[in-house]
Every structure is written in C-alpha cells, then in structure tokens.
Amino acid sequence: MKKHLESLIHSAIETLQGDGVLPTDLQAKILVERTRDASHGDYASNIALMTAKAAKCSPHVLAEKILAALPDSAQVAKAEIAGPGFINFTLTEATAYAVVGTVLASGEAYGRSAIGDDKPVQVEFVSANPTGPLHVGHGRGAAYGAAVADLLAAVGFKVHREYYVNDAGRQMDILAVSVWLRYLDLCGETLVFPVNGYKGDYVWDIAADLRRAHGDAYRHDAEIVLSNLPADEPEGGDKEQYIDALTQRAKELLGEAAYRQIFDAGLNSILDDIRRDLEGFGVVYEEWFSERSLTESGAVGCAIERLKEAGHLYEKGGAWWFRSSAFGDEKDRVVVRDNGQTTYFASDIAYHMQKLERGFERVIDVWGADHHGYVPRVKAALTALGDDAGRLDVLLVQFAILYRGKEKVPMSTRSGQFVTLRELRAEVGDDAARFFYVMRKCEQHMDFDLELAKSQSSDNPVYYIQYAHARVCSVLRQMAEKGLKHDEKQGLANLPKLTETHEQALLTRLSRYPEVLEAAALNHEPHQLAHCLRDLANAFHTYYNAHQFLVGDAVLRDVRLCLIRAVRQVLANGLNLLGVSAPESM
C-alpha cells in the first residue's frame, strides 16, 4: 500500500515537472508513512514539505498542486492537506477490510515477500571458540542472528547461516593441554594444573571419556611432563609462557598423531555440545565452517600472497605486517608471527575473502560488541585485496546483564563464574529467552530480568502475546463445544460489519504487519517485530474484553471469528520468525 501511494505521488510529481512547477532535476525521496494519529487518516506524506523550497512556494500551496495532479485510485477514499503541508490519505473501507481475507488466504505466508529477489546472503553468528560451553552473552548473538537470518529469508533472500569454528590456534592448544592434564590426573599422575588452563568441569568429562576410550595410551610420567619447564605464575613466572611451553611439551611427548587425537576429542566434544545447545534453542545452521580448513586448503597462504604481491605487507621484527593503517585502521597488524605461524587475523582475512568469492551478495557478521575494534582491520583487508568491503555488514551485539528481580546476577569470565546459555534456557525456557534477547535493539545494553522472563503474567510480554494466541484457540474450542459452526465465506462477505473501534484498530495492526516485517528484515532489527506483536496482542485483549465473539447473530459471529483467526495467524507467523512457539493453550 505504501508503494502504491508512493507511485501515485511519483506520478503527480512528474506531472508537475512537466508543467514547470517543479524542477526536472528534483532529487527528493518520496516517503509515505503510517500516521500516528487516526485523525490524520491512514498514511501521510511529507513530500510537499520536502520539495517546497525547490518549487519556490509554500508547502501548503505545493501540496494543493500535488493533490490536484494526483491520479485517482480505487483504494484511496480521500487525500487531504493537513498541518504545515502533509498530505494525508484515507483508504476506502473495502481496502481496510480486505486484509482479513488476505491474511486467511495467505496463512503462514502472510507478511512474507520477495523483495530479497532470492539474492544470496550469508549470516555468520555466534562463532564462539569451542573451548567451553556457550554462555548467556553468546545467547543474545544466537537469538539475534537467527532472527535476522529468518527475517531476511522471510522477505525473499536466500539465506546461508554459518558458524565459524575456531578450531585452530593457541586457545585450542590450551584446551587440548588442559584435557590431557586432566586425563593424566585420572590415570593417577600427580601434577599441578596450570593457572591459564581451562578449569571447567566439562574438561574433566572430556578427559574421562578419553580415558574410557583409550585407557592409558596417552599416559606419560608426570615428572617427565613437567621437567625443565619455566615457572607458572604462582611461582613468579609468566603464565602465558608456561602454558605455551607445556603445549610444546605435550606435542613432543605425544607425537603429532596422538596430540591431534586429544585435540580433536576436546574440539568435537565441545562442538557437539554447542550444536545440541543451539538446536535446542531453535538455532540451526546451513554450515559449520572450519578455520583449520582455511589453513589446510591453502586459503590463508593464498590471501597472504595476494596481499604481499599487492605490496600491502612488510617485514618487521621477524614478523609480517599488514599495512591496515593505510585503509583506515588505527595501526598495522601482524599476519605472520616471527615464529612463522599465521595469526587469527590472517585466517579471518582468508575467511572473509572466501565469503565474498563464494558469491554472497551481502555478508553479515554478528559479533559481540567487545570485538568492535576488529571491524576496521577486516574491512581494510578486503579493500586491500580489491574487494568491496561495503558488501560486509558487521552487526555488533551488546552484552546482556542478568537480573534476578532487582539483583544483578554476578558474571565474570575471569573467575569462570559465567552463566551458561543452557542454564538460562533451563531456568526461563526457550521461548522467553529467544523473545527477551530480541526485544531490544542489538546496540542497546540489555537488562535481562530472569524473574520477569519466568513470570506467567501480563508483565511478561512473551506470555502476553502467547496468551492472545491461545485465547483465540480457546474461543474456537468454545465454539465447537457449543455446537456452533464457523462459515468463513459468510464472514468474509460481511466484513463491513466490523464497525467497532477495536475492530478498526485490529485491522490497522494486521495490515501493518508486512511493513514491519520488511523494515525489521532490511534494518536487521527484529525488535521491531517483537514490539509489533505486543501491540497486536494488546489490541486483541482489549477487543476481547469489550466484545463477545460467539454472539447469537450468525453473520456477525462469522465476521468476528474471521477477524480473530486473522489475528491468531499473524501472531503465529510473527512468533515463529522470532523462534517462539505459538501454543494453543497455556
């Protein structure tokens, strides 16, 4: 409808340009908006205010001229000037009522569109290091990324959801060593666990599995393992140097194959756990992309070569540096360390280069806000490689702070006292967690109230919306119990009987849904959809309280049932896109 009105205005503008009222090189964007106030009609355009200057006349006078040049439309009942020069449109009744039939006919497809034109878009999200279970910070990225992906799919993009598995690098080595040391402990060796090792219980579990499967195959004498190592932190040494030396020792004693087995045992165990966690959360991927595969396939080497050939790398202090400061970054970054190993950044350059080469029109990365400093260097690398960094959107998600009522839930990664996503899911449920995470726009710091998320009352927006859905179902059950039949055809044929203000309000809400969906998708703002659903639920509850649906008048009953079934459909569609269930009873 917006587009229809915009085209009407466009045609009026062209007429005025032909008449010389407006300059032909006019560069105004025609914008039609929903009115905030029902007394302003259904839609409004500020075009006259925008272009008055170019027309060299007052907005009001220009608005009159536009109005005169506006082609007739069967869907517009009236168009009038208001305020400083707005053009307000009021739709015909038939147009307003038509939405009910449209919703019921379209069903699950209502609100979806094809504006994405099947263009391939990649959404990479979560991508947490497989060194431990996901925590509540990752949860927000998961819920947000999944919603963004689903929204884009709903408006016609071909969406590829991807998880980047950081299965290479030092952190993973530390995990492998941690597993091995716990394993040695289980074998009966006595050793002090490094300060910098991963201390979570899951490391013990992996070690225990390893021992069950392989017995003492990887056992080495503790004294040999720990001999001639630099001091760990408690002994006045450097914990980083210590853990690296320990990693080196592990590789020497175990040999490459055995080390790799322990490494993979840790990796696979944690990755499986993450995958199960996300699946339970309703988050699934088309692809789990391995960082290690980038090195093994030579992609990392290739990316480095390309940068080197283009003259964007230089050697300093034994390492190779990328001249990212020449492309807007604060300073240059190392891609190959002095020990010959490539950095995580080097992998990321290769990864993003590949993403674009894989043919995605747009590439979206969802990152935690703590990685924001990383954005310029990745874009710099793409630019240096001759790619269009503009095709990459990095969406930064702020942290969520958990509250239990008024009390802040203590969380600190340092002490390992973080709350896992699994714990959150168990406590508040998947529906509430998914909804709460996307209720706020991603750049907002979020206070996540566990008590509220758990509460089964109208205070809790997710229950409020689900309850509206369940209520419609309940009415339909009541209908059946009373032995009444619903004649949809008769209902749709008599929609003008929906004369109550509450009914009019619902019609507007329903017709708004596709617009909200489109805006939410294109702006990567699922919170818009969340708010829209709350508003719809609110309008429904108000209606429910004010009027009976199962009335004696069969025609009116059919009409009202059509309306509330349409409401139910839209609620279900919207909740589904946010990964929240739409229960028939609660």
Next chain:
RNA sequence: GCGCCCGUAGCUCAGCUGGAUAGAGCGCCACCCUCCGGAGGUGGAAGUCAGAGGUUCGAAUCCUCUCGGGCGCGCCA
C-alpha cells in the same frame, strides 16, 4: 590517552532514518468479574529527550563540545 556504543516517565525500553500534541510495558493511583480463560480490561498522574552550542520552515533524531555509563586498544582467539 585514543576509538566505538549508549544516555528519552520512578524502572525497562520504543520512537518507522529530519516532521503534526514525544509513546508503550512495568510500577503507582482510581475503577471493571451472573460475560468466549481476571494469566484480562478501562481511566489517571508522571518527561527541560544527560547538558551547552550549531545546521533549518521544523531536531529526541544531523554536526561540535562537555558530563556520565559500557566496551575495546596483544606477534590471544
């Protein structure tokens, strides 16, 4: 110190990319159940949009500065 994000009702947040009288939920106050689920609804009070300049017909929205809060500034990932 430099960079990014945020600052809107007592609280949690919207505000459709510069438009009409700044909105919603919670909380608070006053009401509404012989009625399809009261897990609900109606009405009301509540704001110097952090502050100061600037841009223009018009600013919560754009620019500059200041003040608060978060995060980031590794040859970690």
